[in-house]
Amino acid sequence: MSMADATPHSTVPAAVRLTDIHKSFGLVQANRGATLEVARGEIHALVGENGAGKSTLMRVLSGMYTADSGRMEVNGRDVTGWTTADAIDAGVGMVHQHFMLVPTLTVAENVMLGRELTKHGQLDVARAERDVEALSRTTGLAVRPDARVADLSVGEAQRVEILKTLYRGARILILDEPTAVLSPPEIDELWQVLRQMRARGETIVLITHKLDEVMEISDSITVMRHGRTITHMRTADTTPGDIARAMVGRDVQLAKDHVAEERAATPHATDALLDVHDLVVTDARRLTAVDGVSFSIMAGEIFGIAGVEGNGQTELLEALAGLRAARGGTVHIGNAEATDFSVKERGHAGLSHIPEDRHLRGLILDYSVAENLILGQQDRFSRGAQLDHDRIMQNARTQIAEYDIRPADPLLPARALSGGNQQKIVIAREMGRSFQVLLAAQPTRGVDVGAIEFIHARLRRARDAGKAILLVSADLAEILALSDRIAVMYEGKFAAVLPRSEASEEVLGPYMTGAAAEHAA
Amino acid sequence: MIVLLFLAQTLRIAIPYLFAASGGVISERAGLIGLGLEGYMLGGAFCGAVASYYTGNAWLGLLGAVVGGVLLALLYAVTSIRFRGDQVVIGIAINLFASGATRFFLRLLFHSSANSPRIPGFGVEQTGTGWLAIARNPLIWIGILAVAFMAWLLYRTPFGLRVRAVGEHPAAAMSVGIRVARVRYLAVALSGALAALGGAYLAFDQHQFTAEMSAGRGFIALAATIFGRWDPVRAALACLLFAAAETLQIQLQGAQVIPSQFVEMIPYALTIVALAGVVGRAVPPAALGKVEGL
CATH class of the missing domain: 3.40.50.300 (P-loop containing nucleotide triphosphate hydrolases)
Structure with missing residues (x-):
């Protein structure tokens, strides 16, 4: 399915249109030609494996990162290379996976941070608290405005994050893995809030890798892999198996099937x-x-x-x-x-x-794969006071083959591997011994x-x-x-x-x- | 009479601490370790003395002190924020630099290795309990106001809210469009200016600059910052406590009750006790000393 015929309203400009975005961090190419088109008033799921470049792409959209190349449009306006402040002004808000809340400040202080309300040059905390309370009532995101964020539960903290973006007038809300830390009832509550927002005509981009969530909440889906956009589909026309295949590039057995x-x-x-x-x-x-x-x-x-x-x-x-x-x-x-x-x-x-x-x-990220594979078991791999290099390398080659660690180079620092392959090193080490x-x-x-x-x-x-x-x-x-x-x-x-x-x-x-x-x- | 004398002396000793600790609070709340306070004080004392000497005006001297302190603080800020140097190492370097540079220019300008000529200052001949001298020294009033100003700035203004956010969770501040580095530069510059005023107080009180005249007061102010749990008012109370201990030591000197070295240890001993969590837990700003990742 191509991007063009999946776009629902060609007359109304898309809420978001990112074209051919490239973004590198040193040698790591996080985005290499990523494309995204989100229609106004839809819940759009951005899915992909870990490290596919979803978060990077959304941080580019929210102004936190500047793309190396590519074009960004929001509501038909060219916004390429804007800053966080520009994005906030244009109504684009992002709820990050790791909360961007200052734990020592109160809810109201966090909400107004960067957009402080003042009276005679001083902070107007009372007004901020009233505003938060009013916004809480209209959105159903209940939270005490004078509570310290450190004292809140994770679910409440997330409500504050959403309130914070709405307070800044967000009409396009980006949520990065919002359910990772929530319990099932909290997730249901979040879906309710998102559906209400959609009903008011607001646009939501949801980064996730949980396929059941994608099926439940989204209207359309963009799949990314290795920094590129693979496909765009209507949720109604697809199945979890199709999405998983697009994410990984081959058939996979889903945990649910078990x-x-x-x-x-x-x-x-x-x-x-x-x-x-x-x-x-x-x-x-x-x-x-x-x-x-x-x-x-x-x-x-x-x-x-x-x-x-x-x-x-x-x-x-x-x-x-x-x-x-x-x-x-x-x-x-x-x-x-x-x-x-x-x-x-x-x-x-x-x-x-x-x-x-x-x-x-x-x-130890700066140690090689081979060294990481014997951490804590170095006694087994030494001769007298010295490490036995030959046995360490032999062990590494065996484990790399057995656990399919990629790239298959025992001398590469663990830092250079993807999250999944790093985890395989840990698994290989801990399950490879008696x-x-x-x-x-x-x-x-x-x-x-x-x-x-x-x-x-x-x-x-x-x-x-x-x-x-x-x-x-x-x-x-x-x-x-x-x-x-x-x-x-x-x-x-x-x-x-x-x-x-x-x-x-x-x-x-x-x-x-x-x-x-x-x-x- | 004795009590009034004691309180007056305590206040006079506390003033440079109040300035420098107020500077320490704003710097550390923004996430930058206040290890250079000692250097800003010494640099401020020297620049204040030079400006006062050449202009013949103590108020212009104060301006010179502020300029000197801000320049040293900016040197610290640039190396630690822009070039991401280790703040402990740079802080120590700033102190050594201030010590060497003031000695160098002391010799260059005044051909002396020990002290400057007499300069216009604010110190007044002490009579009675010394309260008259206190009332006539504007720096004492400014020092007390500095504490109130810092509490107001930190808790009542948008800038203060941003400082607190930046020192605790810089990424969060950045995500709402706050220019983290700019807030930090401003906070450190302010800490340099305040500590330099504390240094100027020392020079102006004696009507001359003496080599190494800060004599560890910047470190005591840093101890007060920590003992006061990074709160301007509590830090000021810690300054008064440390100053009272010092006054006690001076007044008991004739009596030889306890060795003076033990009294000198009090600020540091109390700070260690505070950090060990004996009297409530001292939780530093979460991003203190960390600039990387921005």
């Missing part, structure tokens, strides 16, 4: 390989983050923990991995009482760990569809080989696709623990927001 493929076999043994009893962990601010959690994972079982991020999952994983001391409770790995084990001792006891943030904990228990935290975050498929297959294979796997993911579809049992974590506790057969998005959603737990209490 949901039906319920595993007949039950966990191998009754032996718990990981046993956690009444674990209490505090966070960096010394507040209780994990509040008395108990569970066991059997051999051959994937235990999934769902929940909105920030409900103690990170601290739970850090405590299990030995990165953060537990305040109370016990941890057994196999038969060993491992509560006070160091990271190294846990490794010897059979624990492997795919950390949630591969840049913070998973990799282990009994695997902590898999956000194993496919920021990873493209093809790599997700691959990583999921590896996790299933490890489970079938009798390993115990703890899966923590913000992606509910992933939890549902892989887990044998599912716990929902809310405010440091398990709000529910359900077998896979009783779990669904509809069932888990209320537990994620604490709504269901309150009823139970």
Whole structure:
């Protein structure tokens, strides 16, 4: 389907028309000939794998980046090379994936920042608060104008982001992966707000890689791959499979398809390989983050923990991995009482760990692929006090082939690889050694569809080989696709623990927001 | 009588701290470490003395001090914002540079390695408890006003809101069209001007410039900035606390109760205690010391 015949109203100028946009960062070409046409009053999904250049293209449109070449039109006006301030003046607002809110300021202060209201040269906070309140009422985005942003939930913070762009008079709203941090009820609420905006004639561009969202909310779709625009289609005329094929460039098996493929076999043994009893962990601010959690994972079982991020999952994983001391409770790995084990001792006891943030904990970006593949296992790859270079290279070549890490060059710094391939290095290292228990935290975050498929297959294979796997993911579809049992974590506790057969998005959603737990209490 | 004397001396000692700490607060709230305060003070004292000497007018001398402090601050700002140098390293370099440059020009202009000739200043012969001298020294009033001005600027004006945003989440400020670098340059220039006034106070009080006359006061002001949790009024209270400790030490000197070195440690010891989170948690601006990524 070509761009031209998909454009609905050729007489009205398109809200956005980007032509042949090029943008490079050093040697990385983020956009190479990207094209986008968005009709006025539609919800337009911009989809593509991670690193396809979607966010870059939208940052160019919002004035944050200046394109190296190409032409930009908004409502028929040539706006090539404009600044953030120009874009805001012309009614283009962007809600970034990582919130652009100052946590120490109040909601009203954040909303007026850069467009400050003044009275006699002084900030008029009272008027800003009244304005925010009025805007809250008309849009249904409820939030207290005098609350500090740091005290808000993620969902509320996102409302502030949207309010902020609307306050600046945005008629074209760009949202970058807005649902990544939201619970299902919050997502429904967001869709409602977006539909209302569309009904008022406003234009929305939604960056996402979740195909079910695309199908649910969008009117039309632009697919990007490797910095280029691949195709433009009407949502009504397409299927998730078509979109995925366009995104990846080949057929893929979607995570959703696995949901039906319920595993007949039950966990191998009754032996718990990981046993956690009444674990209490505090966070960096010394507040209780994990509040008395108990569970066991059997051999051959994937235990999934769902929940909105920030409900103690990170601290739970850090405590299990030995990165953060537990305040109370016990941890057994196999038969060993491992509560006070160091990271190294846990490794010897059979624990492997795919950390949630591969840049913070998973990799040393300036080290080569080969070096990253032996991090933490350097003892196995040394002779006396020296590293055994030959064995390290041999290991790297084996792992690169086995896990399909691209480009297949062991000496390349990890930084030079795409997110998906970086993640494969971590997976290869942690699953390529002997282990009994695997902590898999956000194993496919920021990873493209093809790599997700691959990583999921590896996790299933490890489970079938009798390993115990703890899966923590913000992606509910992933939890549902892989887990044998599912716990929902809310405010440091398990709000529910359900077998896979009783779990669904509809069932888990209320537990994620604490709504269901309150009823139970 | 004793109490009045004590308070008067405390205030006189506190004034240069108040200036420099106000400068420290605005610089750090914008995300730039105030390690160069010591250098701005010394540079300000010297430029103030030179301008005052050649014009014969203390007020023009103040203008000279501000120019000197702003120039040093801009040197720091350009190297750390534009060229993304490490702020700790540049801050130390600014202090060493100020120390060397003032000695160099002291010799060049006044043929002395120790001090300048007598200059017009604001210091008045002290009588009684010293309150008369205080009332007659305009820099004392300006110093107190600087604190109020800083609190007003930071919390009540659009510029202050932008400073707070820029020091906490520069990318967010940029995304709403704020020119982050410009806000930072202005904040650092202002910190240079304020610290330089503190330096000028020292020179004008003694009617001469003396080599190394800032004598670590910039660092005490930085300690007060941190101890005051980056708030202008709390930082000013910290300045008064440190000045009171110093006054106590001076007055107890004859008595030999505690070694003076211990009293000199108080500001730093309290700062360490504050940073360790013993009295409430001191959370610095999130982007303090970081310029990269913009």
